[in-house]
Amino acid sequence: MSTFQAPKGTYDLTPPRSATFLAVREAIAAPLRDSGYGYIETPGFENVELFARGVGESTDIVTKEMYTLTTRGGDQLALRPEGTASVLRAALEANLHKAGNLPVKLWYSGSYYRYERPQAGRYRHFSQVGAEAIGTEDPVLDAELIILADQAYRSLGLRQFRILLNSLGDKGCRPVYREALQTFLRDLDLDEETRRRIEINPLRVLDDKRADVQKQLTDAPKLRDYLCDACKAYHEEVRALLTAAGVAFEDDEKLVRGLDYYTRTTFEFVHDGLGAQSAVGGGGRYDGLSEMIGGPELPSVGWALGVDRTVLALEAEGIELDLPYTTSVYAVPLGEEARRVLFGVVTGLRRAGIAADFAFGGRGLKGAMKSANRSGARYTLVAGERDLAEGVVQLKDMESGEQSAVPLTEVAAELTKRLG
Secondary structure, eight states, X not given: OOSOOOOTTOOOOOTTHHHHHHHHHHHHHHHHHTTTOEEOOOOSEEEHHHHHHHTOTTSHIIIIIOOEEEOTTOXXXXXXXXXXXXXXXXXXXXXXXXXSOSSEEEEEEEEEXXXXXXXXXXXXXXXXXXXXXXXXXXXXHHHHHHHHHHHHHHHTTXXXXXXXXXXXXXXXXHHHHHHHXXXXXXXXXXXXXXXHHHHHOTHHHHTOOOHHHHHHTTTOOOGGGTOOHHHHHHHHHHHHHHHHTTOOOEEOTTOOOSOTTOEEEEEEEEEGGGTTOOEEEEEEEOTTHHHHTTOOOOOEEEEEEEHHHHHHHHHHTTOOOOOOOSOSEEEEEOSHHHHHHHHHHHHHHHHTTOOEEEOTTOOOHXXXXXXXXXXXXXXXXXXXXXXXXXXEEEEEETTTOOEEEEEGGGXXXXXXHHHO
16 A cells, blocks of 8 residues: 555545546536537636635635645745636636627536545545636526526436526625625624624625524515616526426525625525535536626526535436446457567557457466456457467457457458447
């Protein structure tokens, strides 16, 4: 065993489990690619100020959970704790919003970092797939993104997840609600840190998971009672579009999400099989974020789905994905001449698009066949001196056990036919 181990709160992805993570990423990305979203990749670290402004200085992410560092040149950087601010920064820097085709639709996949107390489903390094639609205010766009996430989860076989939906209002009606909520919260029995939050971002108090806090929030003013007519109409259209698409959702008036930039539509995907860390993904509309980070007015909406959490949800439902074997053909040479010839055959098969592997290290037949079995290969190619003298290899079907001699010149064609 190595002297070194993965840092606390992180994990290594190794085969065969890593194949499930890849399949989940692909399943989430597939409906996005089919809906006009282009791939974007941003650095693993950004200027601290980007997240302080964008995510919110009062959030736990910025105040407690961000990994920060100072470069030799004195720059203050942070490992990215979330994806939206980075993607919007990159889109603005590349002037994608000026190309004349709004919304700018982007998707991304990567690792994110937060200094949290490690527990099942909550790590200090985690993987997400996200999507952002930048530059357009349209309830159809909000509905599209929710529907695409629902489609991705259903394509994986997940059924026991719920979509929670709320509206946070806009810069016109939310300040009125904020003031009413602050007045209510100031009279409660709360700790000093929560009291500070009341003055900076009182909506975050509604998201407090502690039972004693939630008990005191029973009679808190409801945001829906303060929404302006425009926000009410917008939210009703999102709800109607989801209903028309057959996507079930639950109204949750306390859903605020943990970032300051959300406006109007906000949503969360939860899975009850995951215990306390039930959220598998979420997002919402963030019409003011571009201006917060120094850009023009660009109303936008997006989400991020946790790959780690989605894998846990699959396990909670007992779903095993139908993953293709990484190897279709395994070559077993017997003797030096066979090693040379069969390696050439394997190289040719790979060029023809057939997943093929080789018994390296000059092992005997018994050991090599064990490796062939472990590889999951459907077919094994075996050749010794006598086979080569006859210009053939032995092709064994690992499922049926049937074996037949195939001319060397026809191996690729035969395997292509058998593997479809």
